[in-house]
Amino acid sequence: MTDRSTIITEDVRDAFLATPGFLPEDEGMALVDAAIEVAGLGPLVEIGSYCGRSTILLAAVAAAFGTHVIAVDHHRGSEEHQPGWAFHDPSLVDPETGRIDTLPVFRRAIEGSGLEEHVIPVVSSSATVAAYWQRPVALVFVDGSHTEESAVLDYESWAPLVTPGGALVIHDVFDDPAEGGRAPFRIYRRALDSGRFVESGGERSLRVLRRQAVDR
């Protein structure tokens, strides 16, 4: 059961498309393909779940392989989601506190996908979780805050936890600075330059790197 079409059913695709987020379908399918290749090796980790759009795709793969997605997000929104910024969605503001809270929308999206038992939400910053995390993981999908500091912290915290043969997937990697921020591109370059990862796939700004079996 490792064919994409048997994993991403019409229902899963509908749930993905109905969930707010910033992952286009073609990049989402590249994420699915990367996850299918490695999900036999262990759990999948997502950094920056937002409303659960990509979580649904990873959860569908996890379900097919009898594993889980650890969906890490503080659910307070990244910089660009805050009021006054380009990707602010007022419907995600908690009226009681005035702060962004994507957790209720995330929970509803995951519940609606029927994949809830394959998702382990962790409400925290990714570096904090990584500090307690010991087990190697099959895939890390880095799609959190795009500040230099956050991207570097996500990379340094989680890249070492990718098991040999596993995948490091980075979203919003743009070769041309005119297309987007530099931080995801820099950690992508850093992963390649480390010699521990080789590029193995992807689609547009979603880049898939595989952890080499032997450290060099």
Ligand code: MG
């Ligand atoms: Mg993204």
